[in-house]
Amino acid sequence: SSIESPIENAKAMKTSLNLVDEVRETAHLREFTVKRRATRKYDSKVISREFKEGDLVLKRPMGRDKGGKQAPNWEGHFRINEKFTGGAYRLETLQGEFMPRTWNVANLRYYYS
DSSP: OTTTOHHHHHHHHHHHHHHHHHHHHHHHHHHHHHHHHHHHHHHHHOOOOOOOTTOEEEEOOOGGGGOOTTSOSSEEEEEEEEEOTTSEEEEEETTSOEEEEEEEGGGEEEOOO
């Protein structure tokens, strides 16, 4: 039919282009809704943790300190020395020696003595 009537073919192409825009917009709205729902579900399950200076914590072993499959998942007794923005903390041992780097809140947990 498009070969027989070029004018109708042009109209059909224009209608098809309009439908593509509508389909694209609908898909975009669906994607936005799905992402918002996933974010809401994730945020409802996340337990926010915040430590104060002086709190006792355990840290996850990192790098070469991991020790393999049989090693403990948490190590030490450390004290929070300083709090930075973004969930970073500077740790010190109970003897007062500073740890060489900062630690993110995801790698720390309370130590209940």
